[in-house]
Amino acid sequence: MSGTKGEEHTVPDNTPSDGGSRSLRLWGGRFEGGPADALTRLSVSVQFDWRLAPYDLLASRAHARVLGRAGLLTDDELARMLGALDDLEDACKAGEFRPTVADEDVHTALERGLLERLGSLGGKLRAGRSRNDQVATDLRLYLRDHVRHIVSRLAELETALMSQAEQHVDTAAPGMTHLQHAQPVSFGHQLLAHVHAFARDVDRLRDWDRRAAVSPLGSGALAGSSLPLDPETVARELGFDSAAPNSMDAVADRDFAAEFLFDAAMIGVHLSRLGEEIVLWASQEFRWIEMDDAYSTGSSIMPQKKNPDVAELARGKSGRLIGNLMTLLTTLKGLPLTYNRDLQEDKEPVFDAVDTLLLVLPAMAGLVATMRVNTTRLEASAPDGFALATDLAELLVRKGVAFRDAHEAVGHLVVWCQVNDKEFEDLTDDELAKVSPHFTPDVRDVLSVPGALASRSAPGGTAPSRVREQLAALRDLVDGHAAWATGS
Structure with a gap:
């Protein structure tokens, strides 16, 4: 309710x-x-x-x-x-x-x-009851209800990311480590990486709900009641799986609140990571996406500006979600059994976390759903920074060269290209052979972005065929998230 x-x-x-x-x-x-x-x-x-x-x-x-x-x-x-x-x-x-x-x-x-x-x-x-067991029951009921609202909003964000990913399964993008160009990837694959993170969040919340489905009502102040009450029947009536087996633990326990705040903090971290990427993607330096006017703001002094405020606020609000967890853990540390008035401090961080997530998640879902991806820019920059170097090294491995030697040879080739201001595709057969005898003309077969993507076809890889499989599996998973949230 x-x-x-x-x-x-x-x-x-x-x-x-x-x-x-x-x-x-x-x-x-x-x-x-x-x-x-x-x-x-x-x-x-x-x-x-x-x-x-x-x-x-x-x-x-x-x-x-x-x-x-x-x-x-x-x-x-x-x-x-x-x-x-x-x-x-x-x-x-x-x-x-x-x-x-x-x-x-x-x-x-x-x-x-x-x-x-x-x-x-x-x-x-x-x-037969005390404010001690009342408030413990109320807070569990509140959170079990609102966790379902949060999961519903997470499913909307997952769906928005999957819709964008479906459009960009075959769109090549620069995959990065250390924020440096590393290897070409499917942009759809990168978007789905965020879906997997949010799916883990949902899994944690559903697992949390199993542990939270214990009713404290009937525990009284701490020792139960001498009245002929029936805590198990009350528990079932309120939608809990069982009544608390220990009345002292029931009124003192706030693990369920702390665990929820950990889950909320992790959602905040994942929102912050997505927000940071969107901020980068929307910058002039990247120009990978353009945000819809409805989910961006302008400047009071610079008329040309289009600011990624939604993404920045999502990134910023992760701090308060993490802080809420630290607040409650610090409050709980060292409390003797059973109820102590310190526990009055459990509700504000919980309420703030719920409010924050229900505020940020719909905004992020709208931002992702409406952003326009600059596929031309992405695909043009996918091979930049010698991003096909690993594919070249692995080709040599398939020809029998030890990876250590292949890695060394390709590294020398990168240095030669930098000194001579050339890209891999600019090299002649003679120039390739000059760097290493391993570089025969057939190495050109792997020096294409579509070929590089297609070759990453191991399970979990960025090959478009694998991304489509991943997308189909995630659709079923997210459908399950939405169904759990609504109780259907």
């Missing part, structure tokens, strides 16, 4: 929605006085955890039903409780019920809303 994007980003203002009702703390019974203002300001989290409201209400309905089955709510009380929870959810969606400045967190705000609708009956819902 998820709210709309607008609901998720609702931030409460400082105006009480009830016209100034008294503060409703969930923990005040043991205290004679209220908290200091400084403590209240430090403790409040409702300004960011309010986005968990739909998930808290979902878990509350499941908890109400288990209380009913345990005989702790009559049938009439259960019906009234579920009706009030539904009404409260509708009011939250419509913006008619909002947290106030006096609400400490999402749980406090929603209990206030329930008490406003049910009076003392609303207080019965608190039996």
Whole structure:
């Protein structure tokens, strides 16, 4: 279950929605006085955890039903409780019920809303659960939902890359190492390299979901409950695979949040790598692509500029995704069992990572889908920098020359060409033979870019035939990503 994007980003203002009702703390019974203002300001989290409201209400309905089955709510009380929870959810969606400045967190705000609708009956819902197991459950529900949104956006980016790759299976491009021309490759092959990286990201997220599908609800504050509850039934009702086997671990565990942030950071790294390549490709020095006007910006002073802002922002936002992971890992380090208030700091980095990915991924998919590839420029520059040298050396190997000797001979040939300002294709038979007796006239057979591409036909190679096979396999894989994201 998820709210709309607008609901998720609702931030409460400082105006009480009830016209100034008294503060409703969930923990005040043991205290004679209220908290200091400084403590209240430090403790409040409702300004960011309010986005968990739909998930808290979902878990509350499941908890109400288990209380009913345990005989702790009559049938009439259960019906009234579920009706009030539904009404409260509708009011939250419509913006008619909002947290106030006096609400400490999402749980406090929603209990206030329930008490406003049910009076003392609303207080019965608190039996058998704690904010400790509530928030752990809510955050898992939120992330399992939003990971599917992220995978859906990743599938769109993968599809955009594959569509471009399909058009450029036979387009030769300079393949690079150390940002230096190395060997000619299919440009489609290079684009699909990015798809494989994002496919690993999806695989990690799907694997993450398997471990995250454990429900903490029923663990209480740390020790479970003496009430006759049924955590396994609640878990299944909420879409989890099982209930947590250890109540202390259930409320203290934030591995699922840290692991998600690692996955998000890796997606950020892969987006940054793609963004960096697009920045280079769009530069005057490369001129491999032209960006669509809808996905580029201009300069306030230089009218000729067309800037790759989407790619640069994707590259830049990887820093905050990596930082979110470091933030949570540092928070978790050294915490004793079980719940500690430090764990309030888990949600902001998680929410920020979700928001960042759902912002960047569609923009990058649009940029890739609409960019125009300069095939003439790519193919003209594919053999530059003596990029066919390896093919020449491997031809000598096929003729029986040791690779060490072949490597040496081709290296001498490159130096001779540089000194004499010539390319391989400019050389005469006599000039070839002058450098090495291994260079007989038949070496010209490999000094063509199409031939070089076609020869790389081993599995995983850049030969167009292999790229087409790779593309077909990836289509099936990405179809599976999209289907998992939608639950179909």
